[in-house]
Structures are given as structure tokens and as C-alpha cells.
Amino acid sequence: MTEIFPSALPPAARAIRLSPRHALEAELMAMPPVAAMGLRIVEATGQRLRLHAPLAANVNDKGCAFGGSLTSLMTLAGWSLITLRLAEIGIEADVFVADSEIRYRAPLYADLEATAELVDGESWQVFLDTLRNRGRARLGVLAEVALPEGGVATECRSRYAVKLRG
Amino acid sequence: MTEIFPSALPPAARAIRLSPRHALEAELMAMPPVAAMGLRIVEATGQRLRLHAPLAANVNDKGCAFGGSLTSLMTLAGWSLITLRLAEIGIEADVFVADSEIRYRAPLYADLEATAELVDGESWQVFLDTLRNRGRARLGVLAEVALPEGGVATECRSRYAVKLRG
Numbered sequence: 001m002t003e004i005f006p007s008a009l010p011p012a013a014r015a016i017r018l019s020p021r022h023a024l025e026a027e028l029m030a031m032p033p034v035a036a037m038g039l040r041i042v043e044a045t046g047q048r049l050r051l052h053a054p055l056a057a058n059v060n061d062k063g064c065a066f067g068g069s070l071t072s073l074m075t076l077a078g079w080s081l082i083t084l085r086l087a088e089i090g091i092e093a094d095v096f097v098a099d100s101e102i103r104y105r106a107p108l109y110a111d112l113e114a115t116a117e118l119v120d121g122e123s124w125q126v127f128l129d130t131l132r133n134r135g136r137a138r139l140g141v142l143a144e145v146a147l148p149e150g151g152v153a154t155e156c157r158s159r160y161a162v163k164l165r166g
Numbered sequence: 167m168t169e170i171f172p173s174a175l176p177p178a179a180r181a182i183r184l185s186p187r188h189a190l191e192a193e194l195m196a197m198p199p200v201a202a203m204g205l206r207i208v209e210a211t212g213q214r215l216r217l218h219a220p221l222a223a224n225v226n227d228k229g230c231a232f233g234g235s236l237t238s239l240m241t242l243a244g245w246s247l248i249t250l251r252l253a254e255i256g257i258e259a260d261v262f263v264a265d266s267e268i269r270y271r272a273p274l275y276a277d278l279e280a281t282a283e284l285v286d287g288e289s290w291q292v293f294l295d296t297l298r299n300r301g302r303a304r305l306g307v308l309a310e311v312a313l314p315e316g317g318v319a320t321e322c323r324s325r326y327a328v329k330l331r332g
Contacts, residue, residue: 027227030227031232033223033224034232036203057198059197061197062260067241068235068238068239068242071241072234094228097233101266102266103265104264107262
């Protein structure tokens, strides 16, 4: 992973020369509701990003994963996938979630892991070309939380709006 | 508000004879991710339920309300609307969110207030009749977070699946 330090990252992260991945993790944990979830990045390949959060901090009244935490984790996984990709190639931009469709398929009685990838038909190259040419672009991401026994607990299709800074 | 104490409520709440509204608030705050949001019920008319959460506990990297917190609050407002109605009429049932469609329309730089009501075309009477006859029923809820200057920050259309206990 290339060591670059875009101004999108917090000053503290740039000062101590964190990698983009560690800087992103620091940025996520600086948000109080995200810190409360106990989130961490467990995989970031460029094509896929996976976030983990312990069940204990994200449990509901039925002893399984709280729907709000599942949705937060899936939404953040998509946001992180795009934010990290932009940071790695040195593009300064703001990333906003625009809309989401969520299916809660089965209860999860284990730690939460959300995996985010582009939805079928989306292309990083088309997205980046549009962003450079027009200053803004949208990108669709599919995030899922798997069940430990196989199958899917929840899935979330989101569109993110990205705007170049400056 | 009638004082009834269905077994849907936590034993502690029944023991000290809380109203259904206060028992629901206690049940919500017993979930760690909800306690972290600092949520409280500010209105519960039977037709409409409104939840409040302070911005400080739910702020993102841009200084506005975190999308995950907005969605959690809207989803919980709908869940609470149904859960409180059932508790008030003494029906013991579990309420699950099945799916949601969310629009993030504008950033919110103020405390979060989510208001939930049935979507147009839904009827409490039809829902309750179906639940009593079939043991399960679905109900659509629209939850919104308003902007202090007017207009809508976010909206969430969810369907909830409800199953009688026992």
C-alpha cells in the first residue's frame, strides 16, 4: 500500500505518517457513534473492504445483532471502500451516502462482519473518470453481513455521492 | 395511557410497574448501541412516535449527524411505534424490521429527532386483525428526521414483521 497523505485525512494522522488504511481507521474511530460500536478494518484489498464489530457492543433486546448496528456497519463499509481507494490514489474528495436499500434476512448471534464491494455493472475507472471530469460522481456498493453457519444475515445496496474538494 | 404489564417488557420494568412508555424506554436503553446514542422518547400518541438523540453522541467526521445514527433512530422509531401500541393493548409479540429504503437528503447539524407513523394505506385495525387471526402480520412505517430550518434530512420506509408469542 503506497504511503500517501492526502489532506482528506485528519492532521494528527498525517503528522505521524499513518498508512491510508490506518488513517481511515483512526478517522472512523474519531466518530463517537462508531467508537461505541468497537469497529475495526479486517480486510482492505482495493476491490473489497471488510469491517468487524463485536456482538457485545451491538446487541439488541433479543440477544442478536442490533439492526441499527448492522446497517451502520454496512454503510460504513461502503463509505470506507470508496474513501480508502480515493486516499490511496491521492484524490481529495468528500464521500456521502445518498440512499440505501436494506434487507434483514436472518438474525445474527455472532460478531458482525460487513463486506463491501461495487455492485455489478459499476466500474472504478468510469467512476474516477467522471469524478475528474465533472467534479462529482456516484457509485453503487453492495455490503453484506454473512451468517457464521452460511448464508446472509443482512444486505445493503447503497449509492454514494462523491464530490472533489476545492 | 392504561397501566398494563405484558411479559414483553423486562421483568425489572414489570416489577416496579412502569407505564408501557417508560418500560419501552428502559428496554431501548438496555441495548448497548442504543444507550450509546443517548436516545429518549419525546412523543408517543399511539398514531405517532418521536425519538430524540443528541448530536454530540451521533456526530460524523463532517460535524453533522452520522448516517448510521440517523438510520438507527428512524428504524427504532418505527419499531417503538409498533411495540408500544401492542404493549398498550396487551398483545405479546415480537417485532422485527424486515427491510428498509432510506434517502439521505440533506446534512443535519442539530440534534436528531425521528418521527414515525404508518405509511399511507396501512391500517392498525387490519394489521391487528391479521395478527390475531394468523399469528403474524406485516406493517409499513414511514420515519423521517426533519431539518430545523424546514424540510427533511432523511426518510426511511420500513416494513416490520410481527409474530405473536407462544
